[in-house]
Amino acid sequence: MTIVTSESEQFTDIAANDWPLNAWYVAAWDHEVGRSLRPCNIAGKPVVLYRTTDGEAIALADACWHRLVPLSVGKLDGNEVQCGYHGIKYDRDGKCTFMPAQETINPSAGVHSYPVVERHRFVWVWPGDASVANPDLIPDLFSNGHPDWVGDGDVIPVSANYQLVLDNLMDLTHEEFIHTSSIGNEHLSVAPFDAVHDGNTVTVTRWMRDIPAPPLWQYMLNLKFPGYSGLVDRWQIINFMAPATISLDVGVAIAGTGAPEGDRSQGVNAHVLHTMTPTSAKSCQYHWAINRNFAVESPRVTKELKRGVANVFAEDEAMLNAQQAAIDANPGYDFYNLNIDAGGMWVRRIIASLIAKERS
Known part of the structure; x- marks a missing residue:
């Protein structure tokens, strides 16, 4: 695919089935990993997750050394995974500990063990070179689990390339047209924005002053200021962290009370977290909170907001799935970009740079 900007600049996009491997991707919510074998796909690699008896999260390649049968259809025996086909066992490091009908274990027998870190209520897996797996590179999603913040989320299996989801989140003007009944209104597409990039991050900032609050934001504002129905100042600060995580710092405040200058006390603030794990060229797991x-x-507000945001993201999912189907039906089509795509273009450049660095 070729990306074409409004200024006629062109560059070749990375292949649809390409993604950095030397990176942290979310495999699951932490509560989803327990004393059972959980299959998942991390950057195109089949992985099986489980917890040891002491609570450590483990990620092994989901393919037995012997005949490649998925280990996830086997069972746990203490802290070891036993293949459901011939009973071969592997420890938490992927080393083979038992073979049927023989005492000598082939020294080459084993499955790959992936680095795992639990942080921000997620289980993160590094599918690339384990020797360079640095926990400091895990995206900062501090509000997920911070004592001053509360919330919840879910996961969406999207039938679209993960980069299409990133495009969607880096340009929120689509809210005006897709999410008309919840978070969108006509002030989005006319509001100025600023897009900056630094290293492997991109930030897009948009302020909308003296506007009516969209329905979902009106509901949230009235939780703190019952009965207020006047104009608001609204902000959207989109923070991309390579390779596939976006944190939205969003909110509304009573108009003219100083939110654009830094005083958000007369408003309500939310962090909407998104992290994508590519599973194939045309699919990804989309974890959000x-x-x-x-x-x-x-707790009632937590449930209501989760339900409301889930409905919003269901609208996005339908649009993304339709977009992927249209791309499949029009191979070789050139994407054209508008000014609003500035943040997304930088995201694609960063991803392409990370992949090129790995392959050099």
């Missing part, structure tokens, strides 16, 4: 620092004592 919405966290807030207001009405933190109310």
Whole structure:
């Protein structure tokens, strides 16, 4: 695919089935990994997850050394995984500990063990070179689990390339047209924005002043300021962290109370977290969460916001799946970019640079 900008600049996009391997990807929510074998796909690699009896999360290649049968259809025997086909066992490091009908174990027998880190309520797996796996490179999603923030989220299996999801999130003007009943209104596409990049991050900032609050934001604002129905100042700060994580710092405040200058006390603030794990050229696992620092004592609000945001993302999912189908039906089609695509273009350049660096 070729990307064409409005200024006629062209560059060749990376292949649809390409993604950095030397990176951290979310495999699951931490509560989803327990004393059972959980199959997943991390950057195109079949992986099986489980916890040891002491609570450590383990990620092994989901393919037995002997005949490549998925280990996830086997069982746990203490802290070891036993293949369901011939009973071969592997420890937490992937080393073979038992072979049927023989005492001597082939020294080459084993399966790959992937680096795992639990942070921000997620289980992160590094599918690339384990010798360079650095936990400091895990994206900062601090509000997921921070005592001053509460929230919840879910995972969406998207039938579209992960880069299409990143495109969607780096340009939120689509809210005006897709999410008209919840978070969108006509002030999005006319508001100016600023896009900057630094290293492997991109930030897009947009302020909309003296506007009516969209329905979902009106609901949230009234949780803190019951009865207020006047104009608001709204902000969207989109933070991309390579290779596939985006944190949205979003909110509304009573108009003219100083939010653009840094005083958000007369408003409500949410962090909407998104992290994509590519599973194939045309699919990804999309983990998301919405966290807030207001009405933190109310489980009811947590459930209502999760349900409301899930409905919003279902609209995105339908559009992304349709876009992927259209791409498949039009091979070789050139994408054209508008000014609003500036952040997304930098994201694609960063991803392409990371892949090129790995292959050099």
